[in-house]
Amino acid sequence: MASPLPDMILQAEGPAAIPIEHSEAIAIEPSPKLRGRAKLLQSLHRISSSPSLAQLGRTRASSNPYGSRNTLSCVSLASASSPRNYDNNSYSSQSSRDGYSTAPTSVPNTPGIDTPFFDGSFSRIAIRRKEQGSATPGNSTPTSALPSDMRPHSRGGLIPFQPQSSMPEILEDYFSMPVIKVKRAPRTNFNFWEEMPHEIKLSIFSYLKPKELVRASVVSKTFHKVCFDGQLWTCFDASEFYKDIPAGSLAKIIVAAGPFVKDLNLRGCVQVEHYKRAEMVVKACKNLINATLEGCRNFQRSTLHSLLKSNERLTNLNLTGLTAVTNGTCKIIAQSCPSLEMFNISWCTHMDAKGIRTVIKGCPKLVDLRAGEVRGFNSLELAQDIFESNRLQKLVLSGCTDLTDEALQTMLIGQDPEIDILTELPMVPLRRFRHLDLSRCTSLTSSGVKTLANMVPDLEGLQLSGCVSLTDNALIDLLATTPRLTQLDLEELSELSNTLLFEHLAKAPCAPILEHLSISYCENLGDTGMIPVIRACSNLRNIDMDNTKISDLVLTEAASMIRTRSSGTTCARSRPRVGLRMVVFDCQNVTWTGIREVLSRNSEVRKPTTTQKDVTYPTEIIGMKCFYGWQMTVNEHMKRVLKGDLPAAGRLERKWTEYMMANEEAGAGGAGLRRRRRRAREAQMLHADEEEGGIGMGGIGRRRRARSNGCAIM
Template sequence: MTNSGRNKLDQSFIELDDSEITSKLPREILLRIFSYLDVVSLCRCAQVSKYWNILALDGSNWQKIDLFDFQRDIEGPVIENISQRCGGFLKYLSLRGCQSVVDQSLRTLALHCHNIERLDLSDCKKISDHSTSAISKHCRKLISINLESCVNITDLSLKSLADGCPNLTEINISWCHQITENGVEALSRGCNKIKRFSSKGCKQINDRAVKCLANYCSGIEVLNLHSCDTITDQSIIKIAEKCFQLKQLCVSKCPELTDNTLLSLAQHRSCLSTLEVAGCNQFTDLGFQALGRNCKFLERMDLEECNQITDSTLAHLAMGCPTLEKLTLSHCELITDEGIRQLAAGGCAAESLSVLELDNCPLITDLTLEHLVSCHNLQRIELYDCQMITRAAIRRLRNHLPNIKVHAYFAPVTPPPISGGQRPRYCRCCEIL
């Protein structure tokens, strides 16, 4: 079609009045089409005509609203208008990063949108326990709430949710530093359907809190305790014994944990698919060998800074974890080329491994890259500060795996001494391949 033809078509469309639009696209069809549009597209459609404005702003089209990519500096009146317009239609709302939102706006939201099921309030730093109190009072269908980095939230919020939202299955309280084991205990008792719990960075979450989760929320599938640095083997052993559906566990930066945690997980958690234990430097080959023998469904493992493990761990993972996709071994300084050879030859790497991170593994050499040639699904490898890896070896690897992304760092070459008054020539200090 020529440009003039397109212009005539556009002009004829613009000149259509409401009755013509209605006859060509009945209300039911338009509403169905609009139901697939995002916030920005709906607002644009609302400008086409008066009739489209009515349809685009119909509450039935606003069941799911995510303002993060639309406008982050949302003021209270905007939330209140959305609440009144959507009413009982609204089921999902994300106000992630809307730092101007205050308690009054959330109270209005809770009052009008009583059917809301999923609510993301992460990084809404001005809201407090008053907001969660209103939500728990009016939104009894709530199944998921994200309160990450809501710094004014305390135990009172968890107690309110426990009283008013018995169907809650997902909650994120990461970086809510005022929450303690008392709040988690109340939540566990009142919301025993919880399947996903995250308290990353909550320093007051201790063994008692985790044991309460194990005792009352045995259906937990995803548990993130990153940087809850006072927890010990006792609570994780209780999780392993009670939570039969656990699939993803993060206990990174929990330095009190020992091999007893891994042995218990190996004994009870055969369905575990993701394990993140970065910075748990008391773990040894003993624990990971047990995991390799018993946890056949492991797909992702983060062992960064588990600096006591050796090639023996890799040999057991290669033999026992055929679906391993992502493995992080950064700062595991005892890993050598032989361990990578066993990993690649064991079946898991050649068939499924897609990401391998080896930053700061000083014993790794070019031989490692030769072993990895057989890993046909390998998509990314991290080699920062592996000083015995050369550019030539990386080029050879790429000849076999042309789509692989290799991230490496090469120290700058020392410039020659200045002579004859000439200015020195500088080279690049690093290269990312």
Template sequence: MANLETTTRNSVAIDTTPLKTHLGRRKRLLRRLSRIASSPQLHKSRHVQSTDKLLGKTSASCISLGSSRRCSIEEIRDGFEVRVAVEPHSPDVLRASTTVSSRKTQRADRPTVNPFTMIPDELKVRILRYLNDRELIVASGVCREWHMLCFDGQLWKTLDMTEYYNYIPAEQLIRIIAQTGPFINNLNIRGCLQLEPEFAEPKALKHCTNLRKVSLQGCDFTRPTIHHLLSINPQLESVNLVGLSKVANSTGSTIAKFNHRLQTLDVSWCLSMTAKSIRRIIMNCPDLKNLAASGIWGFGDPDIMNEAFLRNKLESLSLQGCDDFGDSAFKALIVGKNTPIDYLTGKPSVEPRKLRYLNLTGCPELTDSSIETLAGNCPDLEVLLLSNNAELTDHAFKQLLPTVPKLVTLELEEVNNITAEFCRALMDAPCARRLRSLQLSYCVNIPGEMLGELVQALPCLEKYEVDNTLATDDVVSKCLALVKERYSASPPDRRSPNIHLRCFDCPAITWGAINTALVENLGLRQADVAHPILTLHSFHSWQPTIDEHHKRMMRGHYTAAKNLQERWAEKMSGADRRRSRRRLTFLGRREDGERRVGCSIM
């Protein structure tokens, strides 16, 4: 034993690795093992019995006396771990080499510190702001402190349940609303159908008294619940009640009575409400700027539209599907009733309207007279939707387009009476340099070459819809050319947008043009990942291949996208060859029949 200690002290390099100090029993066990290791009989035996059973699970790493014929012993000296390696089969001298790890011992009674508890509460709340509503609800179950932090009023100014209401029971949602209600400014429970039984009583939302924005779209709550919510929040600025069957004229009266600060109102498709209640709202809410009342009956009355004209506050108006809205009501909205006429221009002398968004889709009683009234009176108009109005012609747009220089979106789906004259007026209009979205689907009287020329005249075009029109392959090729031109002209730090082309059921567009677009898109994307491309929506039988090619290309699987395009091109070319052979066979048989008929006559 003395020799072993002398050898150890002379040849051991001490490494300071901390260990735990509660090792009294372990020391005694190691001393016994060291005596066993220094025994003269140890080197005589080829195999040493394993001491795992002696050491137990806690000490299994201290010694190894297996078949490797090399044993390692650990000792604790002055708070350090000493590991001695012994070779038992040396005949004369027991050679021992020891290595000592440099780990310092740790105190067992040292308390663990949670860094999160050392942060001020203000900073904790600021960190939790990066979590969305669903993540906050999950984090609130960690402990009581986290529960208090996660339900701090600063984190619940907005409660949007549209993304996770299906994953949380209705009882939990009600509890969340009750706990965070006094702090919520923006409440969105759109589509939460499971809350209908819970909201049968008006007191269900009694805690939400500081709302500024509320959206109940798609929730069929009771009428008393809706009226109570509106009455206890006089500071409401935005209300969304789209599609609620319980909303009626009494709801409009409640809004007119309590919500005088209202700026945005959407009561589209509330079929139990009429335009009379909307008139009451317009009269009592002087700050109303955005009004959506699609599908509501009664807007054909000029007196109702005259109230909106007198206020001149509306910036957005949507009357989609209002069948009774005609020329007289539209003129009352734009120029009012009994307005004096300017003798120099012959037009009503009125202040320009502030409208920026106007949706009159599906108003069949509108004619060119209404569009001519709009000309010159809405210089800030940016979005104009006039689809499904079959009475409109080129003459109206020739007068309108030069007076709306800020127009960026124009939809004229199923306006069948517009022709090439409209296209020329649009190309010459000042808004042509700004227009981003143009929809001309089902406009069958526009020539195919004019649809292609429009692409060249609209440099900022991003969305182009020409479904069921006379569009040709030239439209596809010019859209590709515009993509390349836009990329080369854009600065390096600004990415130019893609172009979305919808050409469903256009018989003049062939698969060859679509195939060329797929090849060009792949080449552009391989050259530069940030390069814009042309996204296509073509025939329904071709669309799955187009979508799959786009997915592979966007994922960076260029070889797979190329293989798909080549297989599709081979398939389509083979189908064309078979079709041409059948056609030639049919024509040959027809010629043979004509010859036989001619011979029989002779």
């Protein structure tokens, strides 16, 4: 009897199949021919697979893909979506092309479906594609292959066909396990930091400060190597952390970055005391351009000389306060540092003007000389060298008590200059001084300072504080011939009068650009001289007027000047800045009324006018240093104004005014003394509330201090 399923071939697949190697092919006997009821049920079982074609969801193509003479068997049309599914561990075998099994069978682990006439040998159905013209033994009708787009798909995907086989098969059953997806090979480990170019690493670390670089260096060896790369330490400034860094770490950093360091600032680093550490620093630094050793008192003389000899490119050298500096040091500088432009040897007590003379002759590019409190400036030879060089733009001689009128005149006009008959002025080149500091040169008089007139047209800063012998005659001609003057220090010149201020300074060509003015301890100066100066010098930024005779009128004029020169803003959220700083303590004529006027102008909101239709807010205010009893109120008011809290600042000013008025009333005699004192105490309590803290922009949110009521009887 012919087999009822001539085209079905059972194939072992998946983890349930147990392959046995070296097995021999066993011929499969054909199934007996069915009769009667069994044959009918078998036919119905085969027909039940036909409806699964409707679930494939494919419309028929325009051309007939089944135009060949082959036919489709019902078994080959079984779909993955068919409701009848089978076990994954069922009985299966692999068949050869001739219909013989090439692998032994295995016993199914899962029992068959409890259905009548269900044969366990057909628990797994294989769909096989046959080549055209091939026929299965026992069946005279050949089957054709199912198109690729109509093949059923299992849950785990299609089973790949063997490329060498001409009969690929698709197996599917109810209990089939999903096909295990092939895992992707892990990507090779990519070390981001190691693969990064060294230049980019340096660019990243360049944003770190010295302290942060030292902290980051302990992360790893790679970080340590990058953090101490010399390219990150071209500018080594230890002035910010000199108290925290130990000597060993300081020397280590400088040695590691020595060849790259161009700017070295060891200001205050007294821990570099051991000669070996200092020698390490000196040997490492060979390319310095700017060097500051101010305060390094433990630097040995030999170490300093070695540093100077090995750095020929030095342009700025600061040796302030070093005891190791001598005239021999200046000689080495003159020989080894021809590019020197700035030289600071202030408070070097072991040298004198002879060393400075050597430096002036040996350094042709020197333009900035600072030699405060150095002895020997009464030397006419040194003064003549300064005159002949005519290169200095900044000369600081503060505290040089040896400087005389003759030496100063020699620096300016030389010895025995030729005098012009018409102008009676020396016929010499003009001096290039831009900043001249002669403060505390007590030997100078008006005749010497008067020589500056007509000789320093480029002068921008002049400091004459402490020259107590100077009078108005020393400055009258000088102010008229210095149109670029922006800083004028006349502190402790008690011989000056108001005439110098309102007749000469207020009318001088430098008045519109004058920014800094100091007349502290000029006891003869008052409102008569300062009010015209404040009106004329509208660009003032700092005024020191302590211990003078000025009054509240000067403060009012200053507030008016600031209001005039600053343009208001209509933005309520804008923050003002301090445009003028005034020092007015120890002035007998300055009262709380003048201070209150300044506070009121600082927090004033201008109302709309004919020219200005909107409300304007201040952009510049006045900062004051006044009597210590009022200073706390002034500071609190300033803090509120700078925050933009103008309502709170105005309220503080009003409460303080009430408090000061109550105090004045309480101090007066006559009837009502107790009432006035009580009002003064109440005003003081309210003022204390305001000084405890501000409130919000809207005038709310303030928390008052809790206070119990007094006894009614008492």
